[in-house]
Amino acid sequence: MVTGPEVAQQIFNQVESKDKTFVYMVTPWLGNGLVFSEGAIWKRNRKLLTPTFYYQSLINFVKIMNKSSDRMIEVINRDSNGKDPIEFVPLIHNMTLEVILNCICSKGSDLQLNIDTNSREMTYVEGLEKIRQGMEERFSSFFSMFDIIFYRKNVGKEFARGAKMTKQYIVSLIQEREENPREESDKSDYDMLDLLTRSRDEEGNGLTQKEIIDELNTFVFAGHDTTGAASSFVFYHLAKYPELQEKCREEVLSVMGGRDEIEWKDIAKFTYLTCFIKETMRLYPPVMFISKMLNKPFTIDGHKIPANVSLDISPSLIHKNAKHWPDPDKFDPSRFNGENIEKHHPYAFIPFSAGSRNCIGQNFAMSEIKIITAKLLKKFQVSLQDGYDIDITVKVILSPSDNLPLVFRPLW
Numbered sequence: 096m097v098t099g100p101e102v103a104q105q106i107f108n109q110v111e112s113k114d115k116t117f118v119y120m121v122t123p124w125l126g127n128g129l130v131f132s133e134g135a136i137w138k139r140n141r142k143l144l145t146p147t148f149y150y151q152s153l154i155n156f157v158k159i160m161n162k163s164s165d166r167m168i169e170v171i172n173r174d175s176n177g178k179d180p181i182e183f184v185p186l187i188h189n190m191t192l193e194v195i196l197n198c199i200c201s202k203g204s205d206l207q208l209n210i211d212t213n214s215r216e217m218t219y220v221e222g223l224e225k226i227r228q229g230m231e232e233r234f235s236s237f238f239s240m241f242d243i244i245f246y247r248k249n250v251g252k253e254f255a256r257g258a259k260m261t262k263q264y265i266v267s268l269i270q271e272r273e274e275n276p277r278e279e280s281d282k283s284d285y286d287m288l289d290l291l292t293r294s295r296d297e298e299g300n301g302l303t304q305k306e307i308i309d310e311l312n313t314f315v316f317a318g319h320d321t322t323g324a325a326s327s328f329v330f331y332h333l334a335k336y337p338e339l340q341e342k343c344r345e346e347v348l349s350v351m352g353g354r355d356e357i358e359w360k361d362i363a364k365f366t367y368l369t370c371f372i373k374e375t376m377r378l379y380p381p382v383m384f385i386s387k388m389l390n391k392p393f394t395i396d397g398h399k400i401p402a403n404v405s406l407d408i409s410p411s412l413i414h415k416n417a418k419h420w421p422d423p424d425k426f427d428p429s430r431f432n433g434e435n436i437e438k439h440h441p442y443a444f445i446p447f448s449a450g451s452r453n454c455i456g457q458n459f460a461m462s463e464i465k466i467i468t469a470k471l472l473k474k475f476q477v478s479l480q481d482g483y484d485i486d487i488t489v490k491v492i493l494s495p496s497d498n499l500p501l502v503f504r505p506l507w
């Protein structure tokens with residue numbers, strides 16, 4: 096287990112391969128998508144997918160994030176009486192899933208307010224739920240780790256059905272787009288499907304249909320629970336520290352004035368909010384371990400480690416390493432302000448990993464967390480129930496285990 100940024104830096108800079116011991120479990124769903132692919136395929140596809148997260152694309156995604164945040168506000172207004180707590184985790188989970196599905200294919204799907212249970216999107220959501228249950232089973236029962244046992248169980252059969260359902264949904268989107276292609280003039284509104292179907296490598300070759308399916312499913316896998324978990328911990332801290340919540344709100348009001356819509360140019364101006372989110376991710380990084388596989392012998396501090404050994408880099412232990420983070424349990428957003436940020440070791444804060452295999456969606460995720468936080472802070476005072484203390488669980492990612500009950504009191 097790697098707990099120091101100095102060693103993590105050496106590994107990130109020299110080891111590209113991942114530990115693929117458990118990858119067979121997700122292959123029926125994610126195939127050879129970016130998170131698990133290796134070598135030349137990974138290199139080519141990473142290059143082809145990178146423009147999906149350039150700011151020109153994010154400008155369009157920011158509009159989608161605004162709309163989904165508005166819908167979440169409506170849900171809170173509908174379901175909360177302003178005094179009793181409501182569970183935050185299911186709300187943010189639906190919101191982040193809605194965002195990523197609408198970024199994949201901008202159809203304006205509504206998974207929060209007026210849910211159309213017969214829509215194709217709901218089939219995708221149903222498939223995703225089967226996959227989630229299957230994965231939970233595999234990580235909680237030793238025998239279910241073996242394919243031969245897992246796929247005989249009902250939960251295993253449903254997992255396979257879920258993987259098929261998510262694929263069919265994306266195939267139907269691709270076919271629909273082929274029949275009704277978008278004009279070049281619509282470029283500013285391109286969604287992920289447009290960007291992936293149009294991307295070309297140096298030889299002029301694009302992604303195959305299977306690659307597009309795997310990559311879009313990978314974006315859903317990597318992009319919504321992680322962002323939902325990070326946002327949940329942000330709201331927990333806002334509720335726990337009312338004075339800091341007020342400081343965030345003041346900044347939001349001064350950046351946005353009377354406007355409700357957050358624009359791309361606003362996002363960089365939320366400087367205190369950014370420090371607040373980063374400090375939250377220091378204490379609660381959604382991804383607990385980053386596993387690397389040594390494909391050749393490696394020397395760390397004079398110690399030789401043979402090839403084919405798996406090394407786990409732990410963001411949560413690095414983030415609490417007292418040598419780099421004095422008083423590490425204290426919540427203090429000023430650690431990330433302009434003058435302090437320079438003092439940190441560059442690998443002491445790694446919620447999005449680091450090196451060539453860092454998170455391709457980190458700007459997307461940070462924009463989404465800032466938008467939902469800023470929009471909710473404009474509308475509500477957030478607080479905890481008396482005596483509440485957070486309880487956390489680690490499944491695939493770190494998240495609050497009790498659905499995080501929060502009180503949302505309307506401000507105006």
Ligand code: HEM
Nearest residue numbers: 129130314317318321322325382447448452454455456460
């Ligand atoms: C707060 C939210 C997020 C966190 C904490 C996070 C964290 C991470 C981490 C730690 C890795 C490295 C994993 C490993 O090496 O095993 C990673 C990779 C990745 N993430 Fe994220 N992520 C977030 C949001 C997103 C979003 C929104 C997307 C896409 C829409 C995304 C797509 C990916 C992809 C495709 C990779 C694989 C990159 C590669 O190997 O080239 N992530 N993420």
